[in-house]
Amino acid sequence: MFEVLDMPHDIAEPATPVRPAAVRGRVQLEGVWFSYGGVAGLESVRRYGWGGMTEGEEVSARRDPAGWALEDLDFTVEPGELAALVGPSGAGKTTTTYLVPRLYDVSRGKVTIDGIDVRDMDLETLAATVGVVTQESYLFHDTIAANLRYARPDASDAELREAAETANIASFIEGLPLGYDTVVGERGYRLSGGEKQRIAIARVILKDPKVLILDEATSHLDAHSESLIQEALERVMEGRTSLVIAHRLSTILAADRIFVIDRGRLVESGTHGELMRQGGLYASLYQTQFAATAG
Numbered sequence: 566m567f568e569v570l571d572m573p574h575d576i577a578e579p580a581t582p583v584r585p586a587a588v589r590g591r592v593q594l595e596g597v598w599f600s601y602g603g604v605a606g607l608e609s610v611r612r613y614g615w616g617g618m619t620e621g622e623e624v625s626a627r628r629d630p631a632g633w634a635l636e637d638l639d640f641t642v643e644p645g646e647l648a649a650l651v652g653p654s655g656a657g658k659t660t661t662t663y664l665v666p667r668l669y670d671v672s673r674g675k676v677t678i679d680g681i682d683v684r685d686m687d688l689e690t691l692a693a694t695v696g697v698v699t700q701e702s703y704l705f706h707d708t709i710a711a712n713l714r715y716a717r718p719d720a721s722d723a724e725l726r727e728a729a730e731t732a733n734i735a736s737f738i739e740g741l742p743l744g745y746d747t748v749v750g751e752r753g754y755r756l757s758g759g760e761k762q763r764i765a766i767a768r769v770i771l772k773d774p775k776v777l778i779l780d781e782a783t784s785h786l787d788a789h790s791e792s793l794i795q796e797a798l799e800r801v802m803e804g805r806t807s808l809v810i811a812h813r814l815s816t817i818l819a820a821d822r823i824f825v826i827d828r829g830r831l832v833e834s835g836t837h838g839e840l841m842r843q844g845g846l847y848a849s850l851y852q853t854q855f856a857a858t859a860g
């Protein structure tokens with residue numbers, strides 16, 4: 566089931582798939598418009614908690630199926646950069662992130678990686694290029710080792726341990742009676758939200774994608790868990806292009822570029838300092854949301 570998130574779903578393999586020899590990870594949106602009207606896939610997206618629309622939001626989304634969720638969006642994230650998406654709830658941040666791994670395809674315009682339209686890219690290459698970490702990480706009913714190896718079947722035990730260490734979950738796993746052989750998932754050992762998320766981070770470390778998409782959706786984790794995750798995420802973002810729906814102050818302060826989205830449009834972009842000086846939407850969001858969270 567994790568494949569739905571990892572691998573484009575209900576999305577056609579291009580007629581002549583492009584398989585770049587190496588990917589640098591430059592992500593660009595060019596004149597992107599997107600409407601949920603008439604597109605399928607809500608179920609598969611919701612199952613993974615990616616987006617977290619409330620029931621009310623869903624009802625209003627259905628009522629206006631032809632409305633544009635994204636309008637003429639343009640932005641570029643250079644290889645290795647950290648880009649933060651910020652904006653009010655319902656602005657279109659989550660929708661934007663769906664378009665990179667082709668959970669949905671654009672209605673108009675294009676999304677490219679290294680200049681290649683994602684719709685032309687070989688699906689396997691695309692799946693290997695883009696890694697996703699969300700708040701609700703799906704784990705199979707299987708051992709922790711199997712869950713981790715899902716990302717890289719040939720990973721050695723030492724590599725599993727190394728990834729788990731980087732993700733700040735190794736000592737927890739090693740403290741379980743069965744260690745990496747502990748069965749988790751639906752009817753398995755009950756992991757906390759923070760533990761699950763750190764296993765998902767270890768999995769993405771093993772996968773080692775050039776482009777990382779991260780939804781930092783506000784969590785109900787305790788401060789200790791939060792800081793373990795924060796540290797793990799900082800490590801995993803290093804050396805790859807990261808597109809982050811940012812809720813943590815530390816992330817937006819660290820971002821190379823911040824894209825401010827409002828009602829489906831890119832309304833401001835720049836660094837924290839530049840945007841604060843503009844005194845626009847970002848500055849007011851910063852004062853009302855981020856400054857208070859100080860995470």
Ligand SMILES: Nc1ncnc2c1ncn2[C@@H]1O[C@H](COP(=O)(O)OP(=O)(O)O)[C@@H](O)[C@H]1O
Nearest residue numbers: 601607616622626634654655656657658659660
């Ligand atoms: N699966 C969906 N089906 C229909 N409409 C949706 C779906 N997901 C989001 N929307 C609508 O698209 C718009 C942008 O939502 P979203 O990308 O989730 O915003 P954000 O992540 O910034 O809160 C909202 O109007 C929302 O109601």
Ligand SMILES: [Mg+2]
Nearest residue numbers: 616617658659
């Ligand atoms: Mg969202």
